[in-house]
Amino acid sequence: MSTEIKKEKYVQRFPPILRFTHLLIIVSFISLAITGMIIKFADVGIFQTLSSLLGGYQVTGFIHRLGATVTFAYFGIHIYFLFKKSKIKSFRYLLSGENSMMFNKRDLKEFIATIKWFIGKGPRPEYGRWTYWEKFDYFAVFWGVAVIGISGLILWFPEFFTSLGIPGWFINVATIIHSDEALLAVGFIFTVHFFNTHFRPDKFPIDTTIFTGSMSIEEFKEDRPRQYYEMIANSELEKHLVEPPQEWLIKASKIFGYTALIIGFSIIIMIIYAMIFLYK
Amino acid sequence: MIIALLLLTSSFIFSQSSEDCLDCHSDKDLSIKKKSKIISLYVDKSILEKSIHPILECIDCHIDFDPENIPHKEGLNIAKVECSNCHKEIVDQYEKSLHGQALIKGKYLAPNCVTCHSKHNILSSKNPKSKTYKMNIPQLCGDCHKDGTKVSELKNIDQKSILENYSESIHGDGLFKRGLIVTAVCNDCHSSHNILPHQDPNSSINRNNIANTCSNCHAQIEAVHVKVIEGKLWETEPNKIPACIDCHQPHSVRRVIYDEKYTDNYCMSCHIKNDLTKVENGKQISLFVNYDKFKNSAHKESSCIKCHTNINVANNPVCLESGKVDCSACHAEQVSDFQISYHGQLFAKKNEDAPYCTDCHEKHETKVKSDPQSMTFRKNIPELCAKCHREGEKAAKRYKGDQKKIVESYEMSIHGKGLMESGLTVTAICTDCHTSHKELPSSDPRSSINEANIVKTCSQCHYGIYELFQESVHSKSITKTNKKLPTCFDCHKSHSIERVERSDFRQGIIDQCGKCHEEVTKTYFDTFHGKVSKLGEVGAAKCYDCHGSHNILPPDNPKSTLSRANVVETCKTCHPNSNHKFVGYLTHATHHDSEKYPFLFYTFWAMTILLVSTFTFFGLHTLLWIPRALKEKKLKKNNH
Numbered sequence: 049m050s051t052e053i054k055k056e057k058y059v060q061r062f063p064p065i066l067r068f069t070h071l072l073i074i075v076s077f078i079s080l081a082i083t084g085m086i087i088k089f090a091d092v093g094i095f096q097t098l099s100s101l102l103g104g105y106q107v108t109g110f111i112h113r114l115g116a117t118v119t120f121a122y123f124g125i126h127i128y129f130l131f132k133k134s135k136i137k138s139f140r141y142l143l144s145g146e147n148s149m150m151f152n153k154r155d156l157k158e159f160i161a162t163i164k165w166f167i168g169k170g171p172r173p174e175y176g177r178w179t180y181w182e183k184f185d186y187f188a189v190f191w192g193v194a195v196i197g198i199s200g201l202i203l204w205f206p207e208f209f210t211s212l213g214i215p216g217w218f219i220n221v222a223t224i225i226h227s228d229e230a231l232l233a234v235g236f237i238f239t240v241h242f243f244n245t246h247f248r249p250d251k252f253p254i255d256t257t258i259f260t261g262s263m264s265i266e267e268f269k270e271d272r273p274r275q276y277y278e279m280i281a282n283s284e285l286e287k288h289l290v291e292p293p294q295e296w297l298i299k300a301s302k303i304f305g306y307t308a309l310i311i312g313f314s315i316i317i318m319i320i321y322a323m324i325f326l327y328k
Numbered sequence: 329m330i331i332a333l334l335l336l337t338s339s340f341i342f343s344q345s346s347e348d349c350l351d352c353h354s355d356k357d358l359s360i361k362k363k364s365k366i367i368s369l370y371v372d373k374s375i376l377e378k379s380i381h382p383i384l385e386c387i388d389c390h391i392d393f394d395p396e397n398i399p400h401k402e403g404l405n406i407a408k409v410e411c412s413n414c415h416k417e418i419v420d421q422y423e424k425s426l427h428g429q430a431l432i433k434g435k436y437l438a439p440n441c442v443t444c445h446s447k448h449n450i451l452s453s454k455n456p457k458s459k460t461y462k463m464n465i466p467q468l469c470g471d472c473h474k475d476g477t478k479v480s481e482l483k484n485i486d487q488k489s490i491l492e493n494y495s496e497s498i499h500g501d502g503l504f505k506r507g508l509i510v511t512a513v514c515n516d517c518h519s520s521h522n523i524l525p526h527q528d529p530n531s532s533i534n535r536n537n538i539a540n541t542c543s544n545c546h547a548q549i550e551a552v553h554v555k556v557i558e559g560k561l562w563e564t565e566p567n568k569i570p571a572c573i574d575c576h577q578p579h580s581v582r583r584v585i586y587d588e589k590y591t592d593n594y595c596m597s598c599h600i601k602n603d604l605t606k607v608e609n610g611k612q613i614s615l616f617v618n619y620d621k622f623k624n625s626a627h628k629e630s631s632c633i634k635c636h637t638n639i640n641v642a643n644n645p646v647c648l649e650s651g652k653v654d655c656s657a658c659h660a661e662q663v664s665d666f667q668i669s670y671h672g673q674l675f676a677k678k679n680e681d682a683p684y685c686t687d688c689h690e691k692h693e694t695k696v697k698s699d700p701q702s703m704t705f706r707k708n709i710p711e712l713c714a715k716c717h718r719e720g721e722k723a724a725k726r727y728k729g730d731q732k733k734i735v736e737s738y739e740m741s742i743h744g745k746g747l748m749e750s751g752l753t754v755t756a757i758c759t760d761c762h763t764s765h766k767e768l769p770s771s772d773p774r775s776s777i778n779e780a781n782i783v784k785t786c787s788q789c790h791y792g793i794y795e796l797f798q799e800s801v802h803s804k805s806i807t808k809t810n811k812k813l814p815t816c817f818d819c820h821k822s823h824s825i826e827r828v829e830r831s832d833f834r835q836g837i838i839d840q841c842g843k844c845h846e847e848v849t850k851t852y853f854d855t856f857h858g859k860v861s862k863l864g865e866v867g868a869a870k871c872y873d874c875h876g877s878h879n880i881l882p883p884d885n886p887k888s889t890l891s892r893a894n895v896v897e898t899c900k901t902c903h904p905n906s907n908h909k910f911v912g913y914l915t916h917a918t919h920h921d922s923e924k925y926p927f928l929f930y931t932f933w934a935m936t937i938l939l940v941s942t943f944t945f946f947g948l949h950t951l952l953w954i955p956r957a958l959k960e961k962k963l964k965k966n967n968h
Contacts, residue, residue, distance in 0.1 A: 090859035105863040166952035172960070181949070203856075206913065207905035216912020221931050223856065224919060228935035232942060240946040249957040 057289040058262035065129060069122050070258045073189065074308050076118035081234045081315055083112040088227050092322040116200055123193050146278070147177040149187070155180040176274040181244050192233045199226035235319070238312035246309060254309065259301030260293035346376070349386040375449040389413075411441045421522040437472070437479055444468060460520075463503060465513040466494060473514075493580035510545070517541055517578070533578070535633070538571040558660035568637045568657045592619075595632040598645065622692040626699075655685045665765035668774070681722045688712060704764075706753040710738060713758040729769075737823035754789075761785055761822075777822070779815055786816045796878040799887075814844070819877075828877070831866040841871040851916040867902075874898055874915065 062070075082098065086108050089095040102108050134142045143150050157173075159180050164170035178186075199222040202209045206219050246254050257263045269276045279285040293301075352358060353371040360367055376382065387393045389409045412419035422428040422441070430438035444460060451458035459468045470491040472479040494500040494514075502511035517533060524531035532541045539562065543549060549572075550562040561569045598604060599617040606613055622628065633639055637657065638650040656663035666672040666685070674682035688704060695702035703712045714735040716723035724734070731737075738744040738758075746755030759767075761777055768775035776785045787794030801807050802814050819840050820826075826833040838861060842849035852858040852871075860868040872880075874890060881888035889898045899906035917925050919932035 086863065087856075087859050090862040091853060096863060099863045105860050105865040108863075109860075163952065166956045168956070181946075207903055207907065207910050210909035210912070211905070211907050213909065216909055217914050217917070217925075217927060220855070220914045220917045220925070220928055224928060224931045224935060228932070228939060232935075232939045235939070235943065236946070240943075240950060243950050243953075248953060249961045 056292065058264055058292045059268040059285070060262050060288045060290045061257055061268070062261045064261065065125075067258060067261050069126055072118055072122040074304075076115040076122070077233075077237065078308060078311050078315075079111050080115035080119065080230075081238075081312075083108040083115065084227075084230050085234065085315060085319060087112075088231065089319070089322045094318055095322065098318075113204065116197070116204070119193055120197060123197070149178060149183055151180065151183055155183065174273040174277075176272060176278070181240075185241050185244070188233065188236055192229060195229050196226055196233065199223075199229070231319070234315060238316045242309060242312060246305075254302060254305045256298060256301040256305055259305060260297055262290050262293060264292070265289075346386045371448055379448060379450045380452045381448075381450055409447075415441075418521050421519075425521060425523040426525060427523055437482070439472065462509045462513055463507075465515055466491060466500065466503070469514040490579050497580050512545060516544065533573075535571045536567050538573055539566050539569065542572045554660065557658070558656040558663065561657065565637075568654055570634065570657055574634065591633050592631050595636075595647070617692050625690075625692060625694045626696045627692075627694055652684075653686075659685075662765045665763070668768070669763075669766045670768050670772075681716070681726060683716065706757055707747060707751070709757040709759055710735065710744065710747065731823060734823050737821075741821075741823060741825040742827050743825055756789060760788065777817075779812075782815045782817060790816075793878045800876075800878060800880045801882060802880060811844075814840075818843075831864075834866050834870050835861065835864070837870050837872060845871075848916050851918045854918050855915055857915060869902060869915075873901065 083102070086095045086099045086102075090099075099105060099108055102111070130142065137145070142148060144152065154176075158175065161170055161173040162180075165172050202214070202219060202222040203226060210216055210219070245251065263271070265276075276285070279288065350371065350373055353369055354373055356368075356370045358369040360369060381389070389411075390406050391410070391413070392407045419441075423432065427439050431440055446459065451461075453460040453462070455461060456463065458464065471477070474480065474491040475489055495504055499512045502508040503513060519532045522530075522532070524534075526533040526535070528534060529536065531537065550557065550559050553559075557569045596617065596619050599615055600619065602616050604615040606615055627635070635653045635655075635657075636647060636650050637654070639646045640649075643649060654663075663685070667676065671683050675684060690703065695704070697704040697706070699705060700707070702708065715721065717727075718724060718735045719733050739748060743756040746752040747757060763776050766774075766776070768778075770777045770779070770782075772778060773780060775781065783794065783797065797803055797816075798805060804813055807813060819837060828834070838849060838852070838858075849858075853862060857869045861870065876889045879887070879889070881891075883890040883895075885891060886893060888894065895911045896906050896908060899911050903910065914925065914928075917928055919925065919928040922929040
């Protein structure tokens with residue numbers, strides 16, 4: 049009886065704040081990606097068209113800076129919550145606890161096991177709360193925001209930064225760093241992250257967990273077996289059980305998710321087209 | 329005895345000596361009565377001796393003297409002296425002259441030989457006492473030809489106060505005040521005996537002969553009149569040049585205008601008709617002349633024949649085959665320019681499209697260019713040129729160059745708008761750049777719009793810019809190179825000259841500069857200014873915002889906008905908080921040059937390695953995952 053009830057239940061995976069953060073990331077990232085690539089590939093016709101469709105350089109520049117502001121905002125919010133969490137659960141727990149985002153030895157083991165599984169030399173590793181590629185995703189964004197953010201601020205306020213003593217040519221260096229790091233971020237998120245999260249056959253065509261916040265126990269058990277069994281062992285699972293997401297939320301998540309995926313994917317196609325055929 | 333002596337001598341009839349005549353005629357009281365008039369027959373011996381005829385005996389002139397009739401009986405008077413016996417040629421001339429004709433007609437005022445030369449006291453014209461001595465000629469002629477004489481009352485000529493005017497003229501001044509006997513007196517122009525009305529083609533004062541008459545004294549006068557009169561016409565077609573008197577009035581030489589209008593009435597008697605036409609090359613051409621409009625034209629002071637010089641009295645009408653008017657008679661410089669020009673070249677080839685003077689200046693309604701009604705008024709010039717040069721018109725069809733829609737472009741240009749919208753007549757019009765009469769294709773080195781001359785042409789109005797340009801690296805005087813240096817229209821185009829603050833100009837200038845400065849333009853597009861320009865940002869710094877537009881100088885020149893002293897100010901025009909570190913931004917940097925920009929080069933490659941390694945790693949990761957995941961999915965399906 050209890051198992052049946054459980055089967056209808058969902059497991060909470062992302063708290064609202066993380067879901068909200070991801071929403072901000074998606075919106076700002078896509079807007080930054082489009083408006084940024086327009087500048088990077090300014091001599092490519094399709095990006096020029098895109099620029100004029102958006103209302104010209106002045107508008108795209110504004111959107112880009114608005115996106116940057118949102119990015120700084122969610123980055124700040126995230127740091128604030130990490131700080132708050134470290135006070136509740138200790139900083140040490142944050143860095144090395146079971147659910148830490150930090151890489152550890154087990155990630156290396158899991159990575160090796162995963163490769164083995166890929167080539168048919170072993171079983172699928174029993175992933176826990178975070179897989180190593182999810183941790184990479186996380187740090188990619190963390191690092192990316194820092195690097196792109198700082199170089200971006202230099203480009204945004206060059207007179208201010210040079211007045212602090214930064215040489216003029218560093219603006220040129222910042223341009224290269226900003227632009228190439230952005231290309232890395234955009235390329236990575238819209239291909240690797242999209243595949244790892246949404247397009248791999250067992251999740252295809254979309255995984256809405258980040259929007260709804262919960263996944264079915266069955267899926268949870270399959271996807272995160274180690275975490276599932278740990279929760280059973282610690283009898284913590286009950287604590288994380290929630291009602292299945294409402295119909296409207298699933299629908300909205302899908303609409304929003306597909307939109308983001310299509311936009312992201314389109315950007316990738318345009319970048320590849322520009323890089324192969326037109327970029328010098 | 330006396331009779332015997334007389335009989336003896338009678339056999340020597342012609343040997344009658346003057347002494348014999350004077351025997352009687354030295355008597356002061358000797359006279360005859362003729363028609364109740366007492367005529368003295370006294371001859372002063374001393375005068376006779378001084379005259380030019382002293383070697384002659386009385387009978388040499390009074391040839392019908394009969395020695396048997398002494399004293400000469402009444403009714404057998406001696407006939408009048410026939411000067412023609414000795415002076416046949418002169419008398420023949422005289423008889424055809426105005427004076428002679430009047431005499432033949434029995435006009436009592438008509439002068440004969442004696443009137444001017446006297447009877448017995450005929451003196452050489454070289455003798456200052458002679459009436460025909462040069463200094464006395466004006467007085468002699470003036471006896472009849474001055475205001476108030478009977479002659480002047482009878483003959484209604486339009487020259488008034490002839491003698492007074494003459495004496496004030498440069499000729500009269502020379503004679504009377506300076507005693508110059510080389511100056512012209514009446515008979516120098518009118519001739520002494522062959523005096524004819526100026527309508528007579530043989531008259532020394534006929535239009536066609538005036539130049540020759542004046543040239544008797546004023547040799548090679550054409551040499552100083554080249555600006556006014558086309559020199560070669562003096563020799564070949566003197567009838568086509570204006571007569572001297574057109575400008576130098578005949579008697580009061582210091583003033584101008586010789587009224588020749590009497591012929592106009594004759595011309596207009598036919599040409600006033602609306603339906604007067606002729607057929608030329610199968611085309612019917614109207615010969616109607618609107619005299620009222622002509623009277624308002626720039627040539628209103630001229631008479632018909634001044635332009636239509638090929639009038640021939642042998643023709644009926646006189647203007648038959650008078651041909652095209654040759655304006656070079658008065659406008660020599662303009663016509664010679666025209667002949668050099670492309671218009672003139674076409675005209676010389678008898679091309680139908682070629683414009684002639686009258687196509688721009690009208691025929692009889694020619695107006696001065698300062699008249700707003702004139703086709704050549706500055707504001708009307710573009711429309712005038714457009715008649716042929718507008719797209720589809722004959723000149724535009726003929727043109728094979730790459731300038732399209734010339735008139736339309738001009739109308740949209742800053743010059744055209746200045747003229748058409750703002751009514752600025754100081755703005756550049758077609759003729760300012762192409763010249764009015766000497767326009768040539770730009771390929772011609774003589775052309776005002778030839779590459780070598782265009783800067784000079786534009787400098788006519790834009791002199792301040794010209795001065796800056798001459799100092800800049802684009803000036804031939806500064807940069808010595810075999811390569812082509814830019815001229816005004818490389819950046820500003822020729823007809824579609826835009827306002828430089830317009831977006832099209834600002835955006836287009838990069839391509840213009842890029843034509844020669846290929847490498848730096850490429851690197852410009854690698855940087856922010858270039859990239860946003862590509863996206864259509866008009867405000868982003870363009871070449872000339874930093875380098876200057878006409879005052880372009882190398883950055884090591886202290887006057888350069890990019891010199892150490894000026895660069896911060898230059899950047900400040902867009903970046904108000906610009907500082908010395910900020911201007912160190914590399915505006916033409918490229919990460920492709922490891923020597924010039926090592927920092928950029930290594931940053932770029934470090935970033936590229938980061939990208940490539942990340943994508944390689946996760947690319948492989950994903951590629952391995954896909955087949956595995958697909959297999960798992962199949963397995964799961966089979967298990968169900």
